Structure formats: C-alpha cells, structure tokens
Amino acid sequence: xxxxxxxxxxxxxxxxxxxxxxxxxxxxxxxxxxxxxxxxxxxxxxxxxxxxxxxxxxxxxxxxxxxxxxxxxxxxxxxxxxxxxxxxxxxxxxxxxxxxxxxxxxxxxxxxxxxxxxxxxxxxxxxxxxxxxxxxxxxxxxxxxxxxxxxxxxxxxxxxxxxxxxxxxxxxxxxxxxxxxxxxxxxxxxxxxxxxxx
Amino acid sequence: xxxxxxxxxxxxxxxxxxxxxxxxxxxxxxxxxxxxxxxxxxxxxxxxxxxxxxxxxxxxxxxxxxxxxxxxxxxxxxxxxxxxxxxxxxxxxxxxxxxxxxxxxxxxxxxxxxxxxxxxxxxxxxxxxxxxxxxxxxxxxxxxxxxxxxxxxxxxxxxxxxxxxxxxxxxxxxxxxxxxxxxxxxxxxxxxxxxxxx
Amino acid sequence: xxxxxxxxxxxxxxxxxxxxxxxxxxxxxxxxxxxxxxxxxxxxxxxxxxxxxxxxxxxxxxxxxxxxxxxxxxxxxxxxxxxxxxxxxxxxxxxxxxxxxxxxxxxxxxxxxxxxxxxxxxxxxxxxxxxxxxxxxxxxxxxxxxxxxxxxxxxxxxxxxxxxxxxxxxxxxxxxxxxxxxxxxxxxxxxxxxxxxx
Ligand SMILES: [K+]
Ligand SMILES: [K+]
Ligand SMILES: [K+]
Numbered sequence: 357x358x359x360x361x362x363x364x365x366x367x368x369x370x371x372x373x374x375x376x377x378x379x380x381x382x383x384x385x386x387x388x389x390x391x392x393x394x395x396x397x398x399x400x401x402x403x404x405x406x407x408x409x410x411x412x413x414x415x416x417x418x419x420x421x422x423x424x425x426x427x428x429x430x431x432x433x434x435x436x437x438x439x440x441x442x443x444x445x446x447x448x449x450x451x452x453x454x455x456x457x458x459x460x461x462x463x464x465x466x467x468x469x470x471x472x473x474x475x476x477x478x479x480x481x482x483x484x485x486x487x488x489x490x491x492x493x494x495x496x497x498x499x500x501x502x503x504x505x506x507x508x509x510x511x512x513x514x515x516x517x518x519x520x521x522x523x524x525x526x527x528x529x530x531x532x533x534x535x536x537x538x539x540x541x542x543x544x545x546x547x548x549x550x551x552x553x554x
Numbered sequence: 555x556x557x558x559x560x561x562x563x564x565x566x567x568x569x570x571x572x573x574x575x576x577x578x579x580x581x582x583x584x585x586x587x588x589x590x591x592x593x594x595x596x597x598x599x600x601x602x603x604x605x606x607x608x609x610x611x612x613x614x615x616x617x618x619x620x621x622x623x624x625x626x627x628x629x630x631x632x633x634x635x636x637x638x639x640x641x642x643x644x645x646x647x648x649x650x651x652x653x654x655x656x657x658x659x660x661x662x663x664x665x666x667x668x669x670x671x672x673x674x675x676x677x678x679x680x681x682x683x684x685x686x687x688x689x690x691x692x693x694x695x696x697x698x699x700x701x702x703x704x705x706x707x708x709x710x711x712x713x714x715x716x717x718x719x720x721x722x723x724x725x726x727x728x729x730x731x732x733x734x735x736x737x738x739x740x741x742x743x744x745x746x747x748x749x750x751x752x
Numbered sequence: 753x754x755x756x757x758x759x760x761x762x763x764x765x766x767x768x769x770x771x772x773x774x775x776x777x778x779x780x781x782x783x784x785x786x787x788x789x790x791x792x793x794x795x796x797x798x799x800x801x802x803x804x805x806x807x808x809x810x811x812x813x814x815x816x817x818x819x820x821x822x823x824x825x826x827x828x829x830x831x832x833x834x835x836x837x838x839x840x841x842x843x844x845x846x847x848x849x850x851x852x853x854x855x856x857x858x859x860x861x862x863x864x865x866x867x868x869x870x871x872x873x874x875x876x877x878x879x880x881x882x883x884x885x886x887x888x889x890x891x892x893x894x895x896x897x898x899x900x901x902x903x904x905x906x907x908x909x910x911x912x913x914x915x916x917x918x919x920x921x922x923x924x925x926x927x928x929x930x931x932x933x934x935x936x937x938x939x940x941x942x943x944x945x946x947x948x949x950x
Contacts, residue, residue: 382868388832389868390800404588431828432629436586454868472580472587472652472749551868602786630827634784670778670785670850670947 376510378462383546385427385526390453393423394491394525399446402539404436423448426542433466433509438541440478441530446540448528451491455522455552458498460514461485464544467509476505477535480542484531485515487523495527505534512548522552574708576660581744583625583724588651591621592689592723597644600737602634621646624740631664631707636739638676639728644738646726649689653720653750656696658712659683662742665707674703675733678740682729683713685721693725703732710746720750772906774858779942781823781922786849789819790887790921795842798935800832819844822938829862829905834937836874837926842936844924847887851918851948854894856910857881860940863905872901873931876938880927881911883919891923901930908944918948 385391403420423439426448430437439448465479480503486495501513526547533540583589601618621637624646628635637646663677678701684693699711724745731738781787799816819835822844826833835844861875876899882891897909922943929936 380863380865382831382866382870384868386831388830390832429828429830430629431826432627434586434627435580435584436588467578469578470580472582474580474749551870628827630825632784632825633778633782634786665776667776668778670780672778672947 376508376512378464378510378512378546378548381460381548382551383429383462384452384454384456384549384551385450385545385547386429386453387424387427388429391427392451393427393448394451395447395449396423396441397447397449399448400442402440402442404440404539404541423542426545429544433464433470433543435466435470435472438466438543440539440541442539444530444533444540446530446542448542448545449491450526450528450545450547452524452526452547455524456547456549457518457520457552458487458515458523458526458547458549459518460512460548461499461501461526462510462512462544462546462548463501463503464510464546465503465541466543468505475535477533478539478541479503479505479534480530480532480540481505481534482531484529486527486529487521488525488527489521489523491525496521518549574706574710576662576708576710576744576746579658579746580749581627581660582650582652582654582747582749583648583743583745584627584651585622585625586627589625590649591625591646592649593645593647594621594639595645595647597646598640600638600640602638602737602739621740624743627742631662631668631741633664633668633670636664636741638737638739640737642728642731642738644728644740646740646743647689648724648726648743648745650722650724650745653722654745654747655716655718655720655750656685656713656724656745656747657716658710658746659697659699659724660708660710660742660744660746661699661701662708662744663701663739664741666703673733675731676737676739677701677703677732678728678730678738679703679732680729682727684725684727685719686723686725687719687721689723694719716747772904772908774860774906774908774942774944777856777944778947779825779858780848780850780852780945780947781846781941781943782825782849783820783823784825787823788847789823789844790847791843791845792819792837793843793845795844796838798836798838800836800935800937819938822941825940829860829866829939831862831866831868834862834939836935836937838935840926840929840936842926842938844938844941845887846922846924846941846943848920848922848943851920852943852945853914853916853918853948854883854911854922854943854945855914856908856944857895857897857922858906858908858940858942858944859897859899860906860942861899861937862939864901871931873929874935874937875899875901875930876926876928876936877901877930878927880925882923882925883917884921884923885917885919887921892917914945
C-alpha cells in the first residue's frame with residue numbers, strides 16, 4: 357500500500373501584500389525568541405486604567421501593562437495594550453535573543469483611526485537607541501530617530517552608520533512624545549540585523 | 555559624531571486592503587480601552603464544551619467563555635471562542651470606555667467556512683441596541699438590526715437616526731438566532747461614534 | 753417610533769486575498785472547538801529557552817511550550833512559540849473535535865524570514881498521519897507527506913486516497929527534520945474534512 361505526498365499549491369501569492377516590512381524581518385527583541393526586558397532605569401509605569409470593580413461576578417480589575425508588553429509581539433495593537441510611563445521620557449533596556457549586528461529598529465504605535473480620541477498624542481516622538489556588548493558598559497549611540505504621528509502605524513528606521521559591532525543589549529530612550537502631558541505609551545519595539553556567528 | 559534619522563517608507567500601501575471598515579474605526583466597547591461588561595441581566599451562560607479530562611499530564615478542562623470575551627478584541631475568531639447563552643435571547647450591558655455620540659455598531663461571528671458544521675446557526679439574527687446615560691435609567695432604543703448569516707463575518711450597522719445624545723452605557727439585546735435550538739453565540743460586539751468632550 | 757435596519761456593505765471584497773487556503777477551511781484539531789492532545793507517546797519535550805532570571809522585579813522565566821500550543825490556533829506564528837521535542841522523531845495524538853471524514857491536513861512552521869538564523873532547520877520534513885476510530889486501535893496510515901522548507905509557511909496536503917471512513921483521533925508522526933541536530937519544532941497542525949452526521 358503506497359501513499360504519495362500531494363502538496364497543494366497556494367495560488368494568489370499576495371500574502372505579503374500590505375504587511376509592513378518589519379513583519380518580514382527577524383526581531384531580536386522578541387520575548388518568545390529569548391529576549392527580555394532587564395531594566396527600565398527607574399522609568400515610572402503609569403496606570404492608564406485604574407478601574408477595580410467587581411459587578412455581577414465579573415472581575416473588572418485591570419492590571420497595568422508591564423514593559424514586557426513591548427516585546428511580546430501581539431498580533432494586533434489594541435488601544436491601551438501598551439507600556440505607559442509617566443511624562444515623556446522613558447527607558448527600556450532589552451537583552452537581545454542573540455548577539456546581533458544591528459541594521460534597523462522598528463517602533464509600532466496604535467493607528468490614529470483606532471484611537472478613541474482620533475489623536476495619538478501619547479505616541480513617542482524623538483528617541484535614541486544605544487547598543488551594549490554587556491550589561492555594565494555605557495552604551496554606544498546607534499541613532500536618533502523620530503516616530504512620525506502622521507505616517508504608518510509600524511515605522512522601521514535604518515541605522516545611519518551600521519557597523520560590524522556585535523551587540524547583546526539595546527537601550528531605547530524616549531525623549532519626547534506627541535503632546536500628551538501625563539504619559540507616553542510604547543506598543544512595540546523591534547530590533548533587526550544579522551545574527552553573529554557564535 | 556552625528557546621527558541622522560532615516561525612516562524607511564513602506565511602499566505598497568494596500569495595508570487596508572480587504573479589512574472590514576470596523577477595523578478602521580475606534581471601538582468604545584473594547585476592554586483594553588476601559589470598557590467593561592456590567593451585566594447580562596440574568597442571561598444564562600451555556601457551556602459548549604463540558605470536557606474535563608486529564609490525560610498524560612495535560613490539563614484538558616475547558617472553562618466556558620465569559621461575556622468579557624465579546625469585548626476583548628481577539629485578532630482572529632476561533633470556533634467556540636465566544637460567549638454562548640441558553641436559547642435565543644441574551645443581553646449584554648456594557649459600560650463604554652468613554653462617553654460617546656454613537657453612530658454605528660458592529661457584530662462579528664465566525665465565518666461559515668471555519669465552522670465545523672458548515673452552518674452558523676448559533677449566530678445572532680435580530681437584535682436591538684439601547685443607549686443609557688447612567689446605569690439606572692431605562693435605555694433608549696437606538697436601532698433594531700439583523701445579522702445576515704450569508705454576508706461577511708464582520709457586519710457594521712449604521713444607526714437609523716443618530717442623535718447628539720451622549721451615552722455612557724450600551725445594552726445589546728439579542729432577540730433571535732439562525733436556528734440553533736440550544737444556544738446563541740456572541741463572538742464580538744463593537745460600538746462606534748464620536749467621543750464627547752468631557 | 754420605528755427603527756430600520758441599515759447594514760453597511762463592505763466593498764473591496766479582497767478580504768481573502770493572500771490568506772492560505774487552510775484558513776478558509778474548518779480545522780477539526782482546534783482546541784477551542786473541542787479537540788485535545790491526548791498523548792505524545794513519550795516524545796520528550798525539549799526546553800528551547802532555559803532562562804530563569806528575575807531582574808528588577810520582572811519575572812523572566814520561560815516555561816517550555818506544551819504540545820497544546822500546536823492546536824491552539826495562534827493568529828501569528830512567533831519564533832519559539834511551538835512545541836519542541838528532542839531529536840527528529842516525535843508523535844502527537846489528537847482527539848478531534850468531531851467525527852470526521854478526513855480529506856486534508858495542514859502543517860505550519862515559522863516563515864524563514866522571521867527566523868533569527870535565516871534557517872528553519874528545526875522544521876519537520878517527512879511525516880505520517882494516521883486515523884483512529886477509537887483510542888485503543890492501531891491506526892490506519894492516511895498518508896506520508898513532506899513539509900517543504902522552501903515553500904509557504906502554511907502547507908496543506910491532500911490525502912492520496914481519502915475514504916468514507918469516519919475518524920475520531922489522528923496521530924501525527926514526524927519522521928525527520930530539516931537539519932537541526934537537537935530538536936524539532938511543531939507550530940501548528942490542522943485536520944480538515946467533512947463532519948460525519950452523528
Ligand atoms: K494613544
Ligand atoms: K457557530
Ligand atoms: K526554526
């Protein structure tokens with residue numbers, strides 16, 4: 357009795373159509389892949405939702421999102437499903453999943469059309485990215501970037517002068533936001549590049 | 555040493571292609587945004603899966619889905635990942651995330667092609683939507699609608715006579731379904747409109 | 753006072769555009785639908801991520817993924833979000849959600865462009881699928897298939913000689929992988945066919 361393998365070809369082939377380029381690159385800041393948040397350098401988490409109610413038996417308490425949310429790769433960006441920190445300046449130090457020669461970083465924020473206010477003033481604006489070989493050194497500035505509130509939800513930035521240096525840690529420093537006076541929200545941050553042979 | 559910001563443009567631009575219009579509007583019934591289910595007015599939750607088995611160390615007990623499932627914004631509709639209630643009539647009272655001038659509502663159900671039976675007879679058919687300014691008042695009928703079992707999975711309905719009234723609560727009353735004699739299943743319900751300046 | 757139902761038509765209609773055919777078929781191995789993993793016949797789970805660190809108050813311990821991951825229908829494939837077993841041979845016995853006349857099976861693996869190494873050498877290569885009417889019988893070979901490391905991420909296979917037999921259990925036997933010497937990873941496995949009238 358013989359069984360032949362038959363694989364069905366998927367025609368159409370526009371499966372990439374419309375997806376941001378970041379979705380087609382490896383992300384070395386992804387938690388499932390082994391990355392982790394190791395510090396926020398005392399950035400203070402902001403509790404957007406403070407509701408703590410139980411009614412008719414449903415638990416209605418919303419824990420604030422932790423910084424880990426930023427590297428967990430949720431398939432859709434849901435309003436409020438982000439790490440919020442007080443003010444406009446916040447820091448995230450990430451232990452990468454692998455040693456990497458970094459070429460790009462990506463920042464995601466909720467699309468404006470999904471925002472209840474029609475604004476995304478809690479989105480980061482200017483931010484810096486640093487690379488570190490170990491978790492004690494100072495860090496090398498890899499680039500200063502600006503998230504554009506009027507552009508696509510997922511924005512990928514090329515490093516201005518990518519080097520052959522291999523980094524194991526990345527520090528994201530948000531410097532300003534788009535106008536929200538109380539907090540800034542990070543939905544997702546990704547790190548792209550070439551894995552270093554170890 | 556200077557670092558210039560370089561943002562990569564995402565060409566293609568068909569990222570909206572094929573997505574239902576509801577995905578491009580704010581949803582004021584979304585739990586991550588601050589909405590909550592405050593009552594089901596004694597609708598009886600139906601336990602679709604009653605399995606409670608442990609074999610080879612894997613826990614195989616399936617808790618029934620709570621009404622919160624309906625406003626949690628899951629990125630894909632998985633069969634059975636819905637709030638099921640006994641019979642054809644069920645009620646969901648939602649505290650909206652913000653005070654809103656409501657213009658549309660959306661009801662999602664599992665696509666027929668993903669249903670194991672090829673039918674979606676547990677889908678809601680006729681339903682009413684009420685708006686309330688507080689959680690004690692009667693509620694104003696905003697519209698009576700019909701979910702079409704033969705149309706798209708995600709169906710958005712425009713209110714017949716949208717007003718300037720600002721509502722903080724919405725009541726969804728399902729009146730009938732597409733033929734299932736035991737239960738009706740709600741996958742997702744969304745509320746759209748303009749946020750009221752507070 | 754009368755309220756007329758107005759349903760908004762979603763134009764565009766390319767919502768299927770680019771999605772694999774497997775996404776448009778019912779999946780009888782899906783946990784939310786009632787399926788369950790009942791055995792792995794002593795396949796040894798491999799712990800890809802062994803990190804167990806707590807730093808600055810963040811819990812950083814990664815539990816290994818269980819075989820249930822393979823039938824939970826996650827909307828995106830995240831690297832490492834898979835059931836890994838030691839070596840190249842592993843077995844998964846699934847109790848289907850309904851009795852089925854099986855026509856196709858689907859195997860998903862992480863796309864190569866999302867892999868940190870650019871390789872998917874932990875992907876299954878050759879595998880067999882068996883059908884069982886009860887959980888004690890031997891099992892009938894339904895087909896031997898090969899997952900192609902160079903083809904689409906989601907691959908659907910037609911059974912070479914589909915019969916009228918109704919099966920309640922399916923056994924997946926992975927026989928080889930694409931070169932990884934330590935482990936093989938299963939991201940998702942699906943079973944398609946016609947539900948049997950019961
Ligand atoms: K925002
Ligand atoms: K159904
Ligand atoms: K892999």
